[in-house]
Amino acid sequence: MNNRGMIIAGIIIFLCMITFPIWYNVVGGKAAYTPEFKIVSKEKQCVESTKYMRAKHMQLLNDWRNSVVRDGKRTYTALDGKKYDMSLSNTCLNCHSNKADFCDKCHNYVEVTPTCWNCHVVPEGNKL
Amino acid sequence: MGLWFSLFTVVILVLFVFMGVGVVGLNSLFGIVIPYAALLVFLVGVVYRVGKWARAPVPFRIPTTCGQQKSHPWIKANNLESPYNTLGVIVRMALEVLLFRSLFRNTRAELRDGPRVVYGGTKWLWLAGLAFHWSFLLILIRHLRFFTEPIPFFVNLFESMDGLFEIGVPTLYMTDIIILLAVTYLFLRRVVIPQIRYISLAADYFPLFLILGVVLSGVLMRHFYKVDIFKVKELATGLFSFHPVVTEGIGLAFYIHLFLVCTLLAYFPFSKLMHMGGVFLSPTRNLANNNRMRRHVNPWNYPVKVHTYEEYEDEFREKMKAVGLPVEKE
Structure with a gap:
């Protein structure tokens, strides 16, 4: 055969x-x-260090959401002792207002689909 | 013996990466040279072994069937259990490859009180095997998000199905849990059941530990020891488009994961893992049971000179007629 x-x-x-x-x-x-990094920001320093944010921003945001929505606690104390308002729209997007450049480039590149925008309004900076 | 040897080997492999990347800093060796070498060994090895198997002649059909074969039209034939045409073979092979049908049919004989033999089905091995293999496939498909740019549409489809429950951030994948449970079962089965422990060798334990290592390092990397997946993708697409780039600062967990995968790939052609190709070449599964319908001539038969009845009659027709013997042709 x-x-x-x-x-x-x-x-x-x-x-x-x-x-x-x-x-x-x-x-x-x-x-x-490879997408060009474009960290658009008003402040010099984010809530935590760049290294921390790059690795764990998703966990931080998730913790913030749980804390605000479920416990009503809105104050975040950073590792360096500074206090921040836990708010995606007011704290994060205040600096990083350009979603297309700041969020989407990397997320699309590695196929991450965060659920932020199911509830939150897409920031103005995104409009062309 | 085999168990400890295998476990020890996998631990050594992990320590090797700790030394190589963590201490010495041989990122390009572990990130570029070893992956290419492993992939080459994998591809060449698999093709070589399949080719070697394919050259072995299979002159006769081996009907290990459990169904009625095709005979008279008024006897109902079972084309699935005893296929008589290509369609039947394809269905049987598909069920074997996709659903592990012969494992599903696995039975166990047991002596009950009063020497009474009892047969029963054992489905656990089938279930764990099926869960393991399908999870592995889905995990592989999910990994395409690191290998391709732009990412094909189906990757996102599988990914969102896999993370359907949206537990935690990053989302916990169902396949990760299933494959961990399945591999753990497949390992415990070898250790706990005395008969299976007796026949288990290092070659059985090693792939299990290796795969367990791959899965664990992957899960840890996703949920605990974060690595820079942006750079991971840069490295991966670079490798797959033959423009490898050395990237610094990905994280050690990634290199452990990658090195264990490379070991798995390079080990593959030399191991029992070759059942991936072998299942397609099982003579008892991929041959139609048509021994009675068609004549299968042994291909290495010596060409025997035959003298058929027709030729015999042609030669002796006159003499046969003369003594009154019946002839077929007048």
């Missing part, structure tokens, strides 16, 4: 599936694309 055709077809299908990211990137031609 000669199954050469079937075997070769199977191997080709396997290789195509495994190397999907390679040829998809080649066909798409955007593999080298």
